[in-house]
Amino acid sequence: xxxxxxxxxxxxxxxxxxxxxxxxxxxxxxxxxxxxxxxxxxxxxxxxxxxxxxxxxxxxxxxxxxxxxxxxxxxxxxxxxxxxxxxxxxxxxxxxxxxxxxxxxxxxxxxxxxxxxxxxxxxxxxxxxxxxxxxxxxxxxxxxxxxxxxxxxxxxxxxxxxxxxxxxxxxxxxxxxxxxxxxxxxxxxxxxxxxxxxxxxxxxxxxxxxxxxxxxxxxxxxxxxxxxxxxxxxxxxxxxxxxxxxxx
Numbered sequence: 001x002x003x004x005x006x007x008x009x010x011x012x013x014x015x016x017x018x019x020x021x022x023x024x025x026x027x028x029x030x031x032x033x034x035x036x037x038x039x040x041x042x043x044x045x046x047x048x049x050x051x052x053x054x055x056x057x058x059x060x061x062x063x064x065x066x067x068x069x070x071x072x073x074x075x076x077x078x079x080x081x082x083x084x085x086x087x088x089x090x091x092x093x094x095x096x097x098x099x100x101x102x103x104x105x106x107x108x109x110x111x112x113x114x115x116x117x118x119x120x121x122x123x124x125x126x127x128x129x130x131x132x133x134x135x136x137x138x139x140x141x142x143x144x145x146x147x148x149x150x151x152x153x154x155x156x157x158x159x160x161x162x163x164x165x166x167x168x169x170x171x172x173x174x175x176x177x178x179x180x181x182x183x184x185x186x187x188x189x190x191x192x193x194x195x196x197x198x199x200x201x202x203x204x205x206x207x208x209x210x211x212x213x214x215x216x217x218x219x220x221x222x223x224x225x226x227x228x229x230x231x232x233x234x235x236x237x238x239x240x241x242x243x244x245x246x247x248x
Contacts, residue, residue: 002168002244003166003167003168003169003244003245003246004166004167004168004242004243004244004245005164005165005166005167005184005185005239005240005241005242005243005244005245006141006165006166006167006241007020007157007162007164007165007241008020008021008022008023008024008163008164008165008239008240008241009021009158009161009162009163009164009165010024010032010033010034010035010073010163011035011036011071011161012034012035012036012037012038012071012073012080012094013036013037013038013039013040013071013080013082013094013121014036014038014039014040014054014057014059014128015039015040015057015058015059015060015063015066015161015200016040016058016066016069016071016082016107017069017070017071017080017082017083018069018070018071018158018161019070019071019072019073022240022241023238023239023240023241024238024239025236025237025238025239026136026187026189026233026236026237026238026239027233027236028233028234028235028236029134029232029233030126030127030134030233030236031126031127031129031134031135031136032127032136032163034073034075035127035129035136035163036127036128036129037123037127037128038080038094038121038122038123038128039056039057039121039122039123039124039128040057040058040107040118040120040121040122041056041057041058041118041119041120041121041122042056042057042058042115042116042117042118042119043116043117043118043119044116045057045116045119047122050124050125050126051124051126051128051132052124052128053132054130057128058107058111058115058116058117058118059200060161060199060200060203061198061199061200062111062112062115062199063110063111063112063115064199064200064202064203064208064209064210065084065086065110065111065208065209066107066110066111066208067159067200067203067204067205067208068084068085068203068204068205068206068207068208069082069083069084069110069208070082070083070084071083077093078093078094078095079091079092079093080092080093080094082106082107084110084208085206085207085208086109086110086208087106087107087109087110090102090103090106094121094123095121100120100121103121104118104119110208129230130195131192131193131230133192133232134232134233135192135230135231135232136163136164136189136230136231136232136233137160137161137162137163137164137195137228137229137230137231138162138163138164138165138166138174138182138189138191138228138229138230138231139157139160139162139164139165139166139174139227139228139229140165140166140169140171140172140173140174140228141157141165141166141167141169142167142168142169142170142171142172142173143169143171143172143174143227143228144157144160145171146171146172147214147217147218147221147227150217150221151212151213151214151217153211153212155212155214156204156205156206158205159200159201159202159203159204159205159214160197160201160227160228161200162228164184164239166245168245172222174191174228174229175194175226175229177191177229177247178191178192178193178194178229179191180247180248181234181247181248182231182245182246182247182248183245183246183248184239184243184244184245184246185237185238185239185240185243186235186236186237186238186239187233187235187236187237187238187239188233188234188235188237188248189231189232189233189234190231190232190234191229191230191231192229192230192231192232193229193230194226194228194229194230195226195227195228195229195230196224196225196226197214197215197218197225197226197227198215199215201214201215201227202214202215214227
Protein backbone atom coordinates (compact mmCIF):
# COMPACT_ATOMS: atom_id res chain seq x y z
CA UNK A 1 0.00 0.00 0.00
CA UNK A 2 1.31 3.44 -0.92
CA UNK A 3 1.96 5.64 2.08
CA UNK A 4 0.26 8.97 1.51
CA UNK A 5 -0.71 12.20 3.19
CA UNK A 6 -4.37 11.76 4.14
CA UNK A 7 -5.22 14.91 6.15
CA UNK A 8 -3.77 18.38 6.71
CA UNK A 9 -5.15 20.36 9.62
CA UNK A 10 -4.35 23.65 11.32
CA UNK A 11 -5.65 25.30 14.48
CA UNK A 12 -5.40 29.10 14.04
CA UNK A 13 -6.25 29.78 17.69
CA UNK A 14 -4.70 27.22 20.02
CA UNK A 15 -7.40 24.88 21.40
CA UNK A 16 -10.15 26.94 19.75
CA UNK A 17 -11.11 25.28 16.51
CA UNK A 18 -9.67 23.15 13.72
CA UNK A 19 -9.57 23.66 9.97
CA UNK A 20 -8.89 21.05 7.27
CA UNK A 21 -6.71 22.08 4.31
CA UNK A 22 -6.02 20.63 0.87
CA UNK A 23 -2.47 21.94 0.66
CA UNK A 24 0.01 24.17 2.47
CA UNK A 25 3.52 25.54 2.00
CA UNK A 26 5.88 24.58 4.82
CA UNK A 27 8.88 26.76 5.68
CA UNK A 28 12.18 25.49 7.08
CA UNK A 29 12.47 25.92 10.84
CA UNK A 30 8.84 26.98 11.28
CA UNK A 31 5.60 25.35 12.33
CA UNK A 32 2.67 25.01 9.98
CA UNK A 33 1.64 28.46 8.72
CA UNK A 34 -1.14 29.92 10.88
CA UNK A 35 -1.24 26.87 13.14
CA UNK A 36 -1.52 27.98 16.80
CA UNK A 37 -0.79 31.50 15.56
CA UNK A 38 -2.86 32.86 18.44
CA UNK A 39 -3.65 31.50 21.89
CA UNK A 40 -6.11 32.46 24.60
CA UNK A 41 -4.30 33.31 27.82
CA UNK A 42 -6.24 32.84 31.05
CA UNK A 43 -6.41 35.16 34.05
CA UNK A 44 -3.68 33.27 35.96
CA UNK A 45 -1.22 33.19 33.05
CA UNK A 46 2.43 34.12 33.53
CA UNK A 47 3.53 34.79 29.99
CA UNK A 48 7.07 34.96 28.66
CA UNK A 49 8.21 37.13 25.79
CA UNK A 50 7.52 34.93 22.79
CA UNK A 51 6.64 31.27 23.39
CA UNK A 52 5.04 30.26 26.69
CA UNK A 53 4.15 26.78 28.05
CA UNK A 54 0.62 25.49 27.48
CA UNK A 55 -0.34 25.82 31.17
CA UNK A 56 -0.79 29.55 30.53
CA UNK A 57 -3.57 29.03 28.02
CA UNK A 58 -7.21 28.01 27.97
CA UNK A 59 -7.30 24.52 26.42
CA UNK A 60 -9.38 21.41 25.92
CA UNK A 61 -7.68 19.50 28.74
CA UNK A 62 -9.36 21.85 31.23
CA UNK A 63 -12.38 22.97 29.20
CA UNK A 64 -13.67 19.95 27.22
CA UNK A 65 -16.39 21.91 25.41
CA UNK A 66 -13.69 23.76 23.44
CA UNK A 67 -12.93 20.54 21.57
CA UNK A 68 -16.17 20.86 19.58
CA UNK A 69 -15.13 24.17 17.98
CA UNK A 70 -14.38 24.27 14.26
CA UNK A 71 -12.78 27.25 12.55
CA UNK A 72 -12.12 29.03 9.28
CA UNK A 73 -9.32 31.55 8.85
CA UNK A 74 -9.37 34.38 6.32
CA UNK A 75 -5.61 34.85 6.03
CA UNK A 76 -5.71 38.11 4.08
CA UNK A 77 -8.12 39.77 6.51
CA UNK A 78 -6.66 38.01 9.59
CA UNK A 79 -10.21 37.18 10.67
CA UNK A 80 -11.33 33.90 12.22
CA UNK A 81 -14.78 32.31 12.20
CA UNK A 82 -15.49 29.89 15.05
CA UNK A 83 -18.46 27.51 15.19
CA UNK A 84 -19.75 25.47 18.14
CA UNK A 85 -22.85 23.27 18.48
CA UNK A 86 -24.23 25.26 21.43
CA UNK A 87 -22.64 28.69 20.96
CA UNK A 88 -23.31 29.14 17.27
CA UNK A 89 -20.93 31.15 15.10
CA UNK A 90 -18.71 34.18 15.62
CA UNK A 91 -16.38 36.02 13.23
CA UNK A 92 -13.77 38.38 14.66
CA UNK A 93 -10.18 39.59 14.42
CA UNK A 94 -7.93 38.10 17.14
CA UNK A 95 -5.63 41.13 16.74
CA UNK A 96 -8.37 43.73 17.29
CA UNK A 97 -8.79 44.93 20.87
CA UNK A 98 -12.34 46.03 20.09
CA UNK A 99 -13.29 42.46 19.16
CA UNK A 100 -11.97 40.90 22.38
CA UNK A 101 -15.05 41.54 24.59
CA UNK A 102 -17.33 39.97 21.99
CA UNK A 103 -15.08 36.91 21.73
CA UNK A 104 -14.88 36.56 25.52
CA UNK A 105 -18.67 36.74 25.80
CA UNK A 106 -18.93 33.94 23.21
CA UNK A 107 -16.27 31.64 24.65
CA UNK A 108 -16.64 32.07 28.41
CA UNK A 109 -19.73 29.79 28.68
CA UNK A 110 -17.57 26.97 27.26
CA UNK A 111 -15.16 27.21 30.22
CA UNK A 112 -15.92 25.57 33.58
CA UNK A 113 -16.55 28.34 36.15
CA UNK A 114 -14.06 26.81 38.61
CA UNK A 115 -11.20 27.13 36.11
CA UNK A 116 -9.10 30.21 35.36
CA UNK A 117 -11.15 32.18 32.85
CA UNK A 118 -10.07 33.45 29.39
CA UNK A 119 -8.65 36.97 29.51
CA UNK A 120 -6.71 37.89 26.35
CA UNK A 121 -5.59 36.65 22.94
CA UNK A 122 -1.84 36.62 22.42
CA UNK A 123 0.72 35.60 19.82
CA UNK A 124 4.39 34.71 20.04
CA UNK A 125 5.89 35.28 16.60
CA UNK A 126 5.89 31.51 16.04
CA UNK A 127 3.48 28.61 16.27
CA UNK A 128 2.45 28.20 19.91
CA UNK A 129 2.71 24.43 19.90
CA UNK A 130 3.18 22.42 23.09
CA UNK A 131 6.90 22.11 22.29
CA UNK A 132 9.46 24.82 22.98
CA UNK A 133 10.60 24.48 19.36
CA UNK A 134 8.48 25.12 16.23
CA UNK A 135 7.02 21.68 15.56
CA UNK A 136 4.57 19.96 13.26
CA UNK A 137 2.67 16.97 14.61
CA UNK A 138 2.42 13.87 12.44
CA UNK A 139 -0.05 11.10 13.20
CA UNK A 140 -0.80 7.63 11.88
CA UNK A 141 -4.35 6.71 10.83
CA UNK A 142 -3.62 3.01 11.44
CA UNK A 143 -2.70 3.74 15.07
CA UNK A 144 -6.00 5.57 15.53
CA UNK A 145 -7.86 2.62 14.00
CA UNK A 146 -6.02 0.17 16.26
CA UNK A 147 -6.74 2.15 19.42
CA UNK A 148 -10.38 2.57 18.37
CA UNK A 149 -10.73 -1.21 18.03
CA UNK A 150 -9.13 -1.81 21.43
CA UNK A 151 -11.50 0.68 23.04
CA UNK A 152 -14.59 -0.37 21.10
CA UNK A 153 -15.09 3.28 20.17
CA UNK A 154 -14.77 5.10 16.86
CA UNK A 155 -12.20 7.79 17.71
CA UNK A 156 -12.28 10.84 15.48
CA UNK A 157 -8.78 11.80 14.34
CA UNK A 158 -9.62 15.35 15.43
CA UNK A 159 -9.37 14.25 19.07
CA UNK A 160 -5.59 14.35 18.65
CA UNK A 161 -5.41 17.87 17.15
CA UNK A 162 -2.67 16.84 14.73
CA UNK A 163 -1.32 18.65 11.68
CA UNK A 164 -0.52 15.84 9.25
CA UNK A 165 -2.13 12.39 9.08
CA UNK A 166 -0.42 9.54 7.23
CA UNK A 167 -2.22 6.58 5.66
CA UNK A 168 -0.34 3.39 4.84
CA UNK A 169 1.97 2.94 7.82
CA UNK A 170 1.61 -0.04 10.12
CA UNK A 171 -0.01 0.69 13.50
CA UNK A 172 2.43 2.50 15.80
CA UNK A 173 5.19 2.45 13.16
CA UNK A 174 5.64 6.18 13.71
CA UNK A 175 7.43 5.58 17.02
CA UNK A 176 10.26 3.86 15.11
CA UNK A 177 10.91 7.02 13.08
CA UNK A 178 12.58 9.18 15.74
CA UNK A 179 15.67 10.71 14.11
CA UNK A 180 14.52 9.80 10.59
CA UNK A 181 13.49 12.19 7.85
CA UNK A 182 10.22 12.20 5.92
CA UNK A 183 9.81 13.52 2.39
CA UNK A 184 6.34 14.88 1.54
CA UNK A 185 5.90 16.79 -1.71
CA UNK A 186 8.54 19.49 -1.78
CA UNK A 187 9.22 19.42 1.96
CA UNK A 188 11.50 17.37 4.20
CA UNK A 189 10.78 16.94 7.91
CA UNK A 190 12.90 15.39 10.64
CA UNK A 191 11.14 13.44 13.38
CA UNK A 192 12.20 14.61 16.85
CA UNK A 193 10.08 13.00 19.58
CA UNK A 194 6.88 11.26 20.59
CA UNK A 195 3.82 13.19 21.73
CA UNK A 196 2.62 12.53 25.27
CA UNK A 197 -1.11 13.12 25.49
CA UNK A 198 -3.48 14.93 27.87
CA UNK A 199 -7.14 14.77 28.90
CA UNK A 200 -8.29 16.69 25.82
CA UNK A 201 -8.11 13.44 23.84
CA UNK A 202 -10.89 11.96 26.00
CA UNK A 203 -13.43 14.37 24.48
CA UNK A 204 -15.91 13.61 21.70
CA UNK A 205 -15.24 16.44 19.24
CA UNK A 206 -18.82 16.41 17.96
CA UNK A 207 -20.38 17.20 21.34
CA UNK A 208 -17.50 18.56 23.43
CA UNK A 209 -18.30 15.99 26.13
CA UNK A 210 -15.94 13.42 27.65
CA UNK A 211 -16.46 10.01 26.04
CA UNK A 212 -13.75 7.37 26.13
CA UNK A 213 -10.65 7.12 28.33
CA UNK A 214 -7.94 7.34 25.67
CA UNK A 215 -5.18 7.85 28.24
CA UNK A 216 -6.25 4.82 30.25
CA UNK A 217 -6.41 2.71 27.10
CA UNK A 218 -2.93 3.77 26.00
CA UNK A 219 -1.56 3.08 29.47
CA UNK A 220 -3.20 -0.33 29.85
CA UNK A 221 -2.37 -1.60 26.36
CA UNK A 222 1.05 0.00 25.79
CA UNK A 223 2.31 1.24 29.17
CA UNK A 224 2.55 4.85 27.96
CA UNK A 225 0.30 7.76 27.02
CA UNK A 226 1.92 8.68 23.70
CA UNK A 227 0.18 9.18 20.36
CA UNK A 228 1.86 10.70 17.31
CA UNK A 229 5.24 12.32 16.74
CA UNK A 230 6.66 15.83 16.56
CA UNK A 231 8.79 16.82 13.58
CA UNK A 232 10.62 19.93 12.39
CA UNK A 233 10.77 21.21 8.83
CA UNK A 234 14.30 20.79 7.43
CA UNK A 235 13.55 21.83 3.85
CA UNK A 236 10.49 23.88 3.06
CA UNK A 237 8.12 23.23 0.21
CA UNK A 238 4.54 22.68 -0.88
CA UNK A 239 2.64 19.64 0.37
CA UNK A 240 -0.83 18.45 -0.63
CA UNK A 241 -3.33 15.72 0.12
CA UNK A 242 -2.60 12.42 -1.57
CA UNK A 243 1.14 12.94 -1.91
CA UNK A 244 3.44 10.05 -1.06
CA UNK A 245 5.20 10.09 2.32
CA UNK A 246 8.71 8.64 1.99
CA UNK A 247 10.93 7.63 4.90
CA UNK A 248 14.55 8.61 4.30
